[in-house]
Amino acid sequence: MTWGNAKAAGSRGAWSDSRMRAAGAACAAQLPVAGIVAFTLTLGDDDYGATGGGAVGLICFLLFGPFLLPVVGLLHAAVLTLPAAWLGRLGAARLGRGPEWAWSLGCLLPVGAAWAACFAALGAPFVQTALWSAASGVLPVLHMAYCRRREERLGRPLRKVWILSGLTSLGLCVAVLGGAVAATATGLIKEYEPPRLSVEQLTGTWRGEDDENVVLRLRADGRAVLDGTPFERVGTDAGGWYDSEIARCHATGTWRVDRDRDRDRFPRRPAVAVDAKGCGDRQLWTVGGTELRPELFVSFGDPDSPDIEVLVRRRG
Known part of the structure; x- marks a missing residue:
């Protein structure tokens, strides 16, 4: 999986290249894992007779995922993670209590709620959308804070953020799929059986x-x-x-x-x-x-x- 490396960061503000790179890489890495976990949780559910949709979706993901994931990750960072980091930085600077990353985590909810309000106007449920949006930014915020500390210790921008995130995502996907296969083989995940109704x-x-x-x-x-x-x-x-x-x-x-x-x-x-x-x-x-x-x-x-x-x- 080749996700590419971004160029070295310039500024260290809330919207710096290094933060964008760290947040985008973390989001891109978590999406395949979240998708496979969601797929695993539905193995025992009713598929309503759809015979090959999952296989077609997996093939499409393997073909186009390595190219689309970086784009989606950077877009997610621009519209959710970095706005929350900017608000968190303002809160930490003005009140001076607690680390900046904790403030950023707390600001994910209002930013997620703002986007949820937009989707709610189109018919989406507000509460669920706000919570899922905020939850999707937790790992990128933490990864952004980790990368910033590493850069401060090394005195230079990190150069392999995308590659390491991609390899980590690939390893977690393989682990989850292996666990799903083992759980199915041992009967922990049972094949769906319809109810017998009189x-x-x-x-x-x-x-x-x-x-x-x-x-x-x-x-x-x-x-x-x-x-x-x-x-x-x-x-x-x-x-x-x-x-x-x-x-x-x-x-x-x-x-x-x-x-x-x-x-x-x-x-x-x-x-x-x-x-x-x-x-x-x-x-x-x-x-x-x-x-x-x-x-x-x-x-x-x-x-x-x-x-x-x-x-x-x-x-x-």
Whole structure:
């Protein structure tokens, strides 16, 4: 992995080249590790039948990651880490209490909150965005303070910050992947198993996870009421199977539990088969989620990157 080396720093202000280099290298180094940790934590989760999306994403990362990570790291340093360091330097200089790096850590939250307010205007959750933004700057701030102390002791700028950060990131990624493989082999991370729901547990009202206007009501007598549920409309002028038109169904019909092991998609999972006139072929809502939070979902399009509609149990 070749991330390159920046030129020697000039000034030692809050926005100096040396601080930018140290903060950018630390951010670029933490991103692959954070991504692999997040991927490892989802190994036991429901993938909703996506068969190759993770592999494609990994290949794209290996091809383009070494070129994009330095850019992302420097951008992160410019918009988050260095503004927090500048505010921390002002606080330490005026109040004279505590080290500058501690002030910088404390200033990550208001800077992260400012960016979170911008994203909240676009619909993102404010609190989570602010906390994650602030957390992403902790390691760059600490690395920046460490590099500054090293430079003061050596009397010259550090020359291999990017290379050392890249090697450290690579080593941590290998360690995390090795731990994930070992945990999977020993059973510490178990393969996802869908819940086994009885007819009584399936009976009731299911609404869209993201859009509660999507409703599927399964009656105890075998009747089904569909209100806004999606289905693939056949006989359109679409260019291929993956481009078929998705329509919305508003109808009544019947339902039953389908345990057909010969299905092409999700052969190991039970599903709810719904027949309703005018809603295409038989709809199969596959069982997912957990025992505590069961789900029904249907997928459309490319199996490697499908469009998913998820329903959860609701009262009423």
